[in-house]
Amino acid sequence: MSLWCDKYQPKTFNELHYQLEQAALLQAVVADGDFPHFLIYGPSGSGKKTRIKCLLHDLYGDGAQSLRIENHVYETPSRRKGEITTIGSNYHVQVNPSDAGIYDRIVIQELIKTIAQTKEININEQRSFKVIVIIEVDKLTRDAQRALRRTMEKYISSCRIILCCNSTSRVIPAIRSRCLAIRIAAPTIDEINGVLQKVTNFEGIQLPIDLANPNISFSKRANGKLNFAFLRLPLTTDQQILEPDWEVYLRDTARMVGEEQTPQRILQARERLYELVAHCIPAEIIFKVYWKNY
Structure with missing residues (x-):
């Protein structure tokens, strides 16, 4: 038994229900067999990863959905060893280098270089390149983005890179200019x-x-x-929709500050915000929800 969001996730472009113009554009670009690097961006939950999966299916067929999880070891300049997890098939690899923190540049240089240098030829589909999907590219450090730019230029013949992010504002121009950018808007x-x-x-x-x-x-x-x-789909009109505890907590924090602007209240609000950060709620989401309810 699986969740509906997984069970009914589209696997091909024909199964998509919205943003069909962008889907048709992606399908047309990859139909020739040779295409540039992609930069797919849009708000969280808009369906970026779903469209990437559909694109991979168009390229490699059902083989792109035979996924496996692998752990790769990298070595830092201080000779400490770290580990990063990737998801992929025989034809593609999906990685989030920002999981390595300040060592994301090393992941870009070592892991992606190794993947790009390993040529995988799919005779049936006539694809002589692998696809590397990089998630949350907007969260990479500047050094990592510059390293990525060099990698994109060097290994264009053996791999194609699909970048995925929420916003392009934090992606350096050198990367944006080397990709075909496609925005996926949130569904209405x-x-x-x-x-x-x-x-x-x-x-x-x-x-x-x-x-x-x-x-x-x-x-x-x-x-x-x-x-x-x-x-959170309620099946009856009177069914209560439960909210995450952190969202209720943050809304109460915004209400506290709105009711009384004093130094004591500001200190209380700061402590509550620190507590949210300590529970791994991203600061970007905290401020977005906070100002929405302020």
Whole structure:
């Protein structure tokens, strides 16, 4: 038994339900067999990784979905050894170098160079290159991004790199200019409702009509994220939608500051924000939700 967001995740471009123009563009570009590096960006939950999976399926067929997890060891300048996890198939590798922290440059230089130098020829699909998918490229340090730029130039004949990020503002111009940038916008409320209706029909569940109303709080709170909608979909109109504890805690913090602007209240708010950071809530999300509720 699997979650609906995984069970019904599109595997081919024909199964997509929204942003079909971008899907058609991706499909047309890779149809010739030779294409540039890609920079796919858009808000969190918009479907960037899903479209990358569809692209890989177009290139390599079902073989791109036979995934395995591997651990790669890298060595820092101080001779300390670190480990980073990748997900991939015989034809592609997906990695998040920012997981290595300040050593992301080493991961770029060593791991990606090794992958790019290992040529994998798929006779059936006539692809003479591998694909490297780099997640959260906007979180890489400047040194790592410069190293990535050199890698992209050096190994263009043996690999194609697909970069994925939420925003291009923190990606250096040298990388942006070497990629075909495609923005994936978040689905609208109507598009989210359409997908939910199709999935519930497949499952033989009658979705309450009121939940398809774009004015109700559930549709608005999905905030353009299909995963959110699937995981918190209420099956009755009176079913309570539970919020994450950290989100409630942060909203209360914003309310505290709004009610009283004193040094004591500011200190209390700072302590609460520190506590959220200590529980691994990204600072970017903290400030985004905070200002939304302030």
